[in-house]
Amino acid sequence: MPNYSSFIPLAAIIGGGVAAAMVYALAWKRRGIAPLRVILSGVAVNSIFGGVIGLMSILYSDKLPGALQWLNGSMSGKGIGDVGVILPYSIIGWIAALFCIRQANILRLGEQAALNLGQNLNRIRIILSFIAVFLAAVSVSTVGMIGFVGLVVPHMARMMVGSDYRKMLPMSIGLGAIVLLIADTAGRTFFAPLDIPAGIVMAIVGGPYFLYLMRKGDI
Numbered sequence: 001m002p003n004y005s006s007f008i009p010l011a012a013i014i015g016g017g018v019a020a021a022m023v024y025a026l027a028w029k030r031r032g033i034a035p036l037r038v039i040l041s042g043v044a045v046n047s048i049f050g051g052v053i054g055l056m057s058i059l060y061s062d063k064l065p066g067a068l069q070w071l072n073g074s075m076s077g078k079g080i081g082d083v084g085v086i087l088p089y090s091i092i093g094w095i096a097a098l099f100c101i102r103q104a105n106i107l108r109l110g111e112q113a114a115l116n117l118g119q120n121l122n123r124i125r126i127i128l129s130f131i132a133v134f135l136a137a138v139s140v141s142t143v144g145m146i147g148f149v150g151l152v153v154p155h156m157a158r159m160m161v162g163s164d165y166r167k168m169l170p171m172s173i174g175l176g177a178i179v180l181l182i183a184d185t186a187g188r189t190f191f192a193p194l195d196i197p198a199g200i201v202m203a204i205v206g207g208p209y210f211l212y213l214m215r216k217g218d219i
Contacts, residue, residue, distance in 0.1 A: 006085050008085070008141045008142075009085065009086050009089050009137065009138045009141045009142070010089075011141070012137040012138065012140060012141035013089070013133075013134055013137045013138065013141075015137065016133040016134070016136065016137035016140075017130065017133060017134075017137075019045055019049060019133075020129055020130060020133045022041075022045050023038060023041045023042050023045050024038070024041075024126060024129070026041035026044065026045070027040075027041040032121065032122040033121075033122050033125055033126075053067075053071070069144065069197065070144035070145070071144060071145060072144060072145075072197040072199045072200050073143055073144040073145045073146035073147075073197055073198055073199020073200075073202070074143065074144055074195075074197035074198060074199065075143055075180070075184045075198055076195055076197070078142065078143060082142050085142070086138050086139070086141070086142050089134075089138040090135070090138055092134075093131060093134045093135040093138060094135075094173070096131045096134070097131050097135070097169060098169070100124075100127060100128055100131060101165045101166055101169060103119065103124045103127075103128070104124075104128060104165045105164065105165050105166075106119055106124075107119075107121070107124060107125075107128075108163060108165075136150065143198075144197070144199060145199060146180065146183075146198055146199040146202050147199070147202070147203070148202040148203055148205075148206030148207060148210065149176050149179060149180055149202060149206070150176075151206065151210050152179070152202075152206045152209055152210055152213075153172055153175050153176040153179055154168065154172050155210075155213055156175060156179075157171040157172040157175050160175075179202075180198060180202075183198040183201040183202045183205070184198040184201075186201050187200065187201045
């Protein structure tokens with residue numbers, strides 16, 4: 001029987017790319033992409049696909065336990081084989097991200113400064129977004145949705161090494177792995193014999209921390 005597990009990340013990348021394309025198509029105006037419209041379009045597309053996931057959960061209720069584990073984000077049962085599946089895709093995404101560091105740093109200066117430097121803001125935003133979608137899809141295809149790693153870790157990395165993406169990107173990669181490992185270990189240890197998914201631990205801890213950063217003004 002053929003092994004299709006190596007194609008799961010590719011399917012996730014295609015699905016994530018379709019969702020991102022829908023968001024940008026809905027957010028596009030004559031003068032380009034409006035950030036507020038991107039957010040609103042993202043909420044709408046998320047609702048649509050969330051409804052699809054809910055429908056599939058009802059239609060295939062016999063497979064619901066596995067689906068819940070993926071929706072909550074869990075490293076249970078994952079091993080070196082799973083690392084081998086996603087590693088080639090991850091390397092491609094990391095290399096693409098490294099090539100975009102200069103443009104990301106220019107965007108950090110503000111829209112007007114980027115325009116004065118001759119940058120095409122719409123093109124840069126689309127490229128950066130699709131690289132982020134690529135990397136997120138690869139991760140989600142294996143361990144499920146652990147959202148607060150992406151929300152919290154970059155801000156922690158910025159406080160440690162500054163806002164220069166040449167330092168912040170590698171720091172975020174390493175720090176994200178450490179934070180996820182700590183969350184998974186805490187879920188297995190503090191609630192034993194239950195195995196609490198790492199995604200739930202990150203939501204419980206990362207949510208309040210993210211609100212603290214917002215309140216403090218670091219976001």
